[in-house]
Amino acid sequence: MAAPFRPCDHCAKPAVVHNTVIVNGQMNEVHLCEDHAGAAGIQMPGQAPIHQLLGQLAQVAGTRPRGPVCPECGHTFHDFKTSGLLGCPACYDAFATTVGPVIERSHGGASEHIGNVPARADDANQRAALLQQLLRELETAVSAEQYERAAQLRDRIKDLRPTTAARIDGTP
């Protein structure tokens, strides 16, 4: 007979990870679907040994039961760990050291966005950071002789800052 359907703690998908986490003597049950488990840094069987996974959880639980707190929305790292979801955009910076590696793991090791930028991402800092990133990528693409990619990057750089793009067009 099939096991009874148990939804994920955070969505309607079926839970595939069922954990009991003990923090300061208090027992909590955690049920997560594959996606939310992955987001919480829990790898599926075949991806990581279970003791490694439990070790990670125990480490976080043992050192600081509630973990860091997002100054913007009050979301705790513990909230993220149990739900797999962040509370607000500022959480990404508030939990950078802990969530960052989790993100990279769930995206095959990727650590930077290289896709589209919203039309209104006109915040100077954001544009500057993105520009720096694109310049780095351009350098890599040119040295790897990936000219098609380099041309795409140049176009994006041009869109971001025309004056800089003019200078870059002169690079080999």
Added chain:
Amino acid sequence: MTDLTAMMAGDRDVVMSCRVRLARNVSGFPFVGRATHPQRREVLETVRAAAGPDEASVGLVGGGRVGASTAESLAWVDLAALPKRDRQLLWERHLISRQFAEGDSPRAVAVTPDERFSLMVNEEDHVRIQVLRTGNLLREAFDAAVRVDATLGSRLDFAFHPKWGYLTACPTNVGCGIRIGVMVHLRALRVTNEIEKVKRAAKELHLAVRGFHGEGSEATGDWFQISNQRTLGVTETGLLEEFAGRIVPAVVAYEREARRVLLERQRTLLEDRVFRGISLLRSARLLGLDEAMKQLSSVRLGVCLGLIPDVGLDTLNRLTIQLQSAHLRAGESGIESDDDERAARARVARTILGEQ
């Protein structure tokens, strides 16, 4: 009469439908899970105002479509006020997710009359742009989704991070926030026990293989949804090219080869299943959903191989949706028991396929 050449040119013999979904959040608000109901209502009103009244205002008309005067209105459906059966109806039509159907907080979906576009507000993320197409029209779906994104993005500040890209409630969607997916009918690969190879190959390519209704649904019949898992460190167009240029053609070719081999080596067995399937759908008096999907799968294979020339793929696509539970209950009053539903399913199948 089914035009096999036209069907194969559009990959419709294997690709039932395709989908492009973008996840976005509005700056200045907590993500949906953390937002209060008043904040969710504010997000809803803000997005609704940004989307405007019709296909033109949301950015859908343009490109392939001619003339803004043909723009149809967006139908906004308030999920919180919708009866359970109607929520399920939207889910069965793949217009909303199961999660969205089951929640109870302020949220809504905008749908175009042709049901090829839906805009979910306050699902897991504030905004979920979804474009659906029948057959393998990924590039068209992609273009439409990108246009809507650009239109909404010119009116709303989407949460964005220079390192992580578009910020989403779940970090598995961060970066491009895009999911590209195809619903494929892999009957022959299943029969020849090669489906596990497809799944393994998909996993290596960071792809998810799920059932007919996406996450959490075991493959109903022989339909599988294949979608990308990585959204960070990839570009939108790169993913599109990977799907449209490599993955879909490979899966289509693999399934066609399995069909060819089946026809060559086990023709009688194959024909037996196909003709039993069509006979059963045309004559059954009680029909469970699982059985209906199983027989539809056999019939679909028969139609694609030219064995049943009087049934079209459009008819089968329509049946696949109309035989789902909420659709039957919406179409007929007085369905109370499971047997009532099974009887109604058999009636609808007989009517649409023509009783013999």
